[in-house]
Amino acid sequence: MKLNISTYFKLNCRQPELEFIDIDLNKDNLLFVDPRLIEMGNDIYSKKMQRNIEVFWAEIIKAVKRNDKRAISSTLDGLKEPKETRLGYASNTCDGNSIARKLKKKLIGAIMKNKAVQSGQLSQFCDFEFFIDDVSSDRISDMVTKIVKDVLVEFTQHQCQIHKIPMKLFVQDDFLDITKGNVSWIKEMNVELPFDEYGEPIIFVPKNIVRLQGAAGxxxxxxxxxxxxxxxxxxxxxxxxxxxxxxxxxxxxxxxxxxxxxxxxxxxxxxxxxxxxxxxxxxxxLSERIHPLSDEQIMNVIYEEDIRNAS
Known part of the structure; x- marks a missing residue:
């Protein structure tokens, strides 16, 4: 059954009036977080997310230059596929597969052997998908979502305050910590989040940082x-x-x-x-191709069934 955030929480508004993606809570929403759009953003959340990404990637580059496989592994530790955003290719239960578990070994090898990474030329994380095999739009989206998870939680809490959406405490895992000048992962943290009809937490995603399926290809x-x-x-x-x-x-x-x-x-x-x-x-x-999606483009994805029934 179709159930968007706006209808579930009775917000009396639709996507054009919202700053976040009005996801369907009961399906995969085929939109993907794009680090290039984060880089373009001038709002406070985009700037915080960009800082996380820069520090994360700088840590990877430093470890590659030292040929430090253990440090790369540690930096990639928290990149489990996110389930709270309901974006991308999750399973029907919104419980995706772990990037760390399934791809980590292969990803470490690919990163360490890649000459663009070794030389330091690949200095921006947003160019990562061009040069590393098995890294496509869905993987990049999952990785970025975990890297900026703390900022997304902050954004979600602010939106809940604006729209008077109820929240409760959840134990959430894998928050990137860059406060000590290097990268580490906080394995567990209590945070307030909104929740669906099954009591599962939801993390909102700003609508200005997502791209369509296939855009990366x-x-x-x-x-x-x-x-x-x-x-x-x-x-x-x-x-x-x-x-x-x-x-x-x-x-x-x-x-x-x-x-x-x-x-x-x-x-x-x-x-x-x-x-x-x-x-x-x-x-x-690329400068001509990269821009935030319009509300209409987003609506074609998240309200697909409503639009089809109305036509």
């Missing part, structure tokens, strides 16, 4: 096409073994793509070879 493909067009096809060394199919032996863009198919390994190598790749891509392409 589109960004990846855009980066690949940009790299081919602006850098690879003008690199004589990269074109040495490309078989031309154009008139008079001309190498066409499709020929370069056949020789260099899209892969995160290739993008990592190109990033290390072409120092301006990411900066130029963000300036020329």
């Amino acid at each position: 589109q960004n990846l493909r855009c980066l690949y096409r940009f790299a081919i067009r602006e850098f690879v096809q003008n690199d004589k060394e990269m074109l040495e073994d490309v078989s031309p199919t154009g008139k008079d032996g001309k190498i066409l863009l499709r020929d370069v793509k056949v020789k260099h198919p899209i892969s995160k390994e290739s993008l990592t190598a190109w990033y290390n070879k072409y120092g301006k790749l990411i900066v130029d891509f963000k300036t020329d392409v």
